Amino acid sequence: MTNKFLPWLVAAALGVAATAAQADTLADVKAKGFLQCGANTGLLGFGSPDDKGEWKGFDVDFCRAIAVAIFNDPTKVKFTPLTAKERFTALQSGEVDVLVRNTTWTLSRDSQMGLIFAGVNYYDGQGFMVRKSLGISSALELSGASVCVQTGTTTELNLADYFRANGMQFNPVVFEKSDEVVQAYDAGRCDAFTTDASGLYAERLKLTNPADHMVLPEIISKEPLGPVVRQGDDKWLTIVKWTHYVMLNAEEAGVTSANVEQMKTSDNPDIKRMLGTEGTFGEPMGLTNDWGANVIAKVGNYGEVFDRNVGPETPLGISRGLNALWTKGGLQYGPPVR
Amino acid sequence: MAVQNELGTDTSSGRVSPFYDPRIRGIVFQAALVIFVVVLVYIGASNAIENLQSQNIASGFGFLGNTAGFAISQTLIPYSVTSTYGDAFVVGLLNTLLVAAIGIVLATILGFIIGIARLSSNWLVAKVATAYVEIVRNLPLLLQLLFWYFAVVKSLPSPRESYGPLAGIYLNIRGLFMPKPVFGPGSWLFDAAIVVAIVAIVVIWRWASQRQAATGQQFPTLWTSLALFFGLPLFALVVTGFPVTFEMPELKGFNFTGGMRMEPEFVALLLGLVIYTASFIAEIVRAGIQAVSHGQTEAAGALGFRRGLTLRLVVIPQAMRVIIPPLTNQYLNLTKNSSLAVAIGYPDLVSVFAGTVLNQTGQAVEVIFITMLVYLTISLLTSAFMNWFNLRMALVER
Numbered sequence: 001m002t003n004k005f006l007p008w009l010v011a012a013a014l015g016v017a018a019t020a021a022q023a024d025t026l027a028d029v030k031a032k033g034f035l036q037c038g039a040n041t042g043l044l045g046f047g048s049p050d051d052k053g054e055w056k057g058f059d060v061d062f063c064r065a066i067a068v069a070i071f072n073d074p075t076k077v078k079f080t081p082l083t084a085k086e087r088f089t090a091l092q093s094g095e096v097d098v099l100v101r102n103t104t105w106t107l108s109r110d111s112q113m114g115l116i117f118a119g120v121n122y123y124d125g126q127g128f129m130v131r132k133s134l135g136i137s138s139a140l141e142l143s144g145a146s147v148c149v150q151t152g153t154t155t156e157l158n159l160a161d162y163f164r165a166n167g168m169q170f171n172p173v174v175f176e177k178s179d180e181v182v183q184a185y186d187a188g189r190c191d192a193f194t195t196d197a198s199g200l201y202a203e204r205l206k207l208t209n210p211a212d213h214m215v216l217p218e219i220i221s222k223e224p225l226g227p228v229v230r231q232g233d234d235k236w237l238t239i240v241k242w243t244h245y246v247m248l249n250a251e252e253a254g255v256t257s258a259n260v261e262q263m264k265t266s267d268n269p270d271i272k273r274m275l276g277t278e279g280t281f282g283e284p285m286g287l288t289n290d291w292g293a294n295v296i297a298k299v300g301n302y303g304e305v306f307d308r309n310v311g312p313e314t315p316l317g318i319s320r321g322l323n324a325l326w327t328k329g330g331l332q333y334g335p336p337v338r
Numbered sequence: 339m340a341v342q343n344e345l346g347t348d349t350s351s352g353r354v355s356p357f358y359d360p361r362i363r364g365i366v367f368q369a370a371l372v373i374f375v376v377v378l379v380y381i382g383a384s385n386a387i388e389n390l391q392s393q394n395i396a397s398g399f400g401f402l403g404n405t406a407g408f409a410i411s412q413t414l415i416p417y418s419v420t421s422t423y424g425d426a427f428v429v430g431l432l433n434t435l436l437v438a439a440i441g442i443v444l445a446t447i448l449g450f451i452i453g454i455a456r457l458s459s460n461w462l463v464a465k466v467a468t469a470y471v472e473i474v475r476n477l478p479l480l481l482q483l484l485f486w487y488f489a490v491v492k493s494l495p496s497p498r499e500s501y502g503p504l505a506g507i508y509l510n511i512r513g514l515f516m517p518k519p520v521f522g523p524g525s526w527l528f529d530a531a532i533v534v535a536i537v538a539i540v541v542i543w544r545w546a547s548q549r550q551a552a553t554g555q556q557f558p559t560l561w562t563s564l565a566l567f568f569g570l571p572l573f574a575l576v577v578t579g580f581p582v583t584f585e586m587p588e589l590k591g592f593n594f595t596g597g598m599r600m601e602p603e604f605v606a607l608l609l610g611l612v613i614y615t616a617s618f619i620a621e622i623v624r625a626g627i628q629a630v631s632h633g634q635t636e637a638a639g640a641l642g643f644r645r646g647l648t649l650r651l652v653v654i655p656q657a658m659r660v661i662i663p664p665l666t667n668q669y670l671n672l673t674k675n676s677s678l679a680v681a682i683g684y685p686d687l688v689s690v691f692a693g694t695v696l697n698q699t700g701q702a703v704e705v706i707f708i709t710m711l712v713y714l715t716i717s718l719l720t721s722a723f724m725n726w727f728n729l730r731m732a733l734v735e736r
Contacts (some may be wrong), residue, residue, distance in 0.1 A: 085694070085696065088697065088700050092393065092395060113395055134592070143591070144592055144593055146591070151697065156696070161407070171409075171593070172409045172411050174410075175694075176693065183488065188492075188496050230393065231393060231394045232393060236723060302423065
């Protein structure tokens with residue numbers, strides 16, 4: 001488990017020269033023939049392999065969207081499952097091309113780690129899950145509790161901040177993998193389990209009796225989750241960033257995977273530019289002009305991806321909330337394609 | 339042949355071309371190798387620094403003074419959320435040393451018992467010991483740790499349904515809770531009594547062995563030592579009127595508070611390490627004992643030694659020569675294996691420092707470098723101590 005570090009250390013110490021010198025991730029990806037995407041080790045609805053070994057989820061679909069933008073083929077992507085503490089080293093050393101793994105955007109991650117966030121594909125916040133039998137209704141009643149948490153996350157820091165700010169004691173029980181955290185909580189090692197609210201909904205489904213547990217109402221932090229790339233390759237950053245924006249714009253304009261072919265004949269200039277029937281917006285990015293149309297056709301717009309993986313119709317049953325489009329009172333806002 | 343003759347005459351005249359002098363050649367080649375290694379390390383290090391800078395990744399060791407901002411469940415020194423990464427490093431290091439030190443002591447005791455039991459003439463005892471060794475040492479340690487943590491420790495009851503075998507002692511899924519002695523005023527005499535007892539025991543051991551060497555008379559050192567070690571502090575307590583009170587663990591809210599507590603992660607890791615390493619130590623002990631010629635046992639028997647005495651005075655001292663060097667390996671293994679703690683959430687050095695700290699700072703190269711350096715230092719120190727001990731135990735040839 002920890003041995004995974006060794007190759008990275010060697011890579012970080014010696015082999016990074018390769019990535020630093022070229023820093024043309026798009027050319028590398030095209031040469032390789034596939035996108036290497038850093039994914040979660042298993043977070044239902046966001047990124048986990050299904051029973052056939054096929055990767056599914058909200059973040060996984062975003063990786064597929066990037067692959068479609070480049071290759072017009074959602075299967076030309078390989079996933080590297082990464083724990084919270086492995087993820088940044090894997091990206092820094094060039095083991096993955098992009099990290100889409102419910103990772104929180106913070107200042108120190110942007111400034112000290114040689115990384116840059118390409119936007120926010122999911123606005124989240126940290127919450128607590130407890131057993132209903134505990135008989136509490138607020139996180140402020142958790143003083144003295146044992147809390148299960150995953151190592152190397154902003155969650156671990158927010159947890160300490162929250163208890164300190166409210167003058168409460170707690171006992172952290174820290175694991176490396178989210179599965180281990182859930183297992184420990186399920187076995188009763190901890191009174192509470194904390195992670196991003198989206199994660200709580202996903203992990204609750206893995207518990208022996210999901211109905212015995214409840215999520216407390218407090219959201220104790222801002223967790224803007226988004227894709228991350230290495231610094232120093234602005235072209236690649238642009239591709240990742242605009243893959244997200246084109247999916248937002250598609251939802252806003254009502255373009256879906258079902259109607260994208262008809263929409264190509266639309267008279268709306270916004271839609272024409274987005275789908276590449278007018279102007280040459282793809283070529284300067286190193287892509288084809290119809291890259292946007294391909295992404296929508298093969299993966300879908302933002303709303304489709306959300307509903308398919310985590311939306312109200314799925315076992316997770318998450319409502320759009322902050323992740324609704326700006327036109328519907330949410331925060332998701334795509335800059336214009338022009 | 340001609341060349342060799344010519345060389346030969348050269349040598350006899352005392353003037354060898356430096357090019358052919360094996361001593362100079364040796365020095366040159368070794369110097370070249372040293373330069374090569376130094377240059378390689380330098381290139382590697384400067385390349386790493388340059389790349390870290392060009393990638394805008396922070397580097398250097400300044401982060402050790404920054405506020406850590408995360409909590410740790412088991413801390414031997416005062417540590418809070420506002421402590422630094424450097425403090426977190428010390429907490430992790432002490433947790434590793436704690437589990438390694440206790441583990442080494444317990445594994446040695448258990449290993450010796452099992453090793454001797456394997457050679458027992460009692461069929462059942464010998465077979466049980468053999469089964470233990472064969473099962474335990476052939477299963478991967480990680481699996482055993484997961485077994486102890488998830489299968490055994492996790493099946494303990496919740497705090498409200500704790501086992502309470504004795505007053506004040508509770509066992510539940512949150513750990514083992516025990517009363518904590520709180521020493522009141524006047525307890526310095528108790529501390530002093532322990533120190534005096536230990537000093538007295540050392541003096542008596544020296545005196546007894548000298549007297550036995552000189553006169554052949556034996557002295558019951560073991561019983562005297564035990565009496566001193568427990569008697570003196572007890573006497574001190576009686577004299578000062580028992581200034582000790584016990585802080586009992588109490589069920590408050592979710593958990594027991596107060597008293598002493600052993601985290602389940604610690605217990606599981608210790609159990610796993612001790613049971614696993616003891617199986618290897620048992621084999622080393624068995625091999626060591628069997629390496630002592632049977633003639634020695636027979637000779638001791640002929641002199642009228644009882645079995646226990648033969649084992650203690652004849653066999654084990656000789657077996658120790660064979661046992662100690664491989665025992666060192668097992669101690670090193672146990673210490674290094676303690677890094678598997680990360681799998682069951684025990685906050686050791688790897689989990690706290692090479693895990694959380696690495697991730698919060700993103701300075702993988704520095705953190706991994708420090709961590710490797712620490713394990714190397716611990717291992718070399720253990721090794722040096724065992725070498726010293728081995729020299730002490732080696733047969734003195736007269």
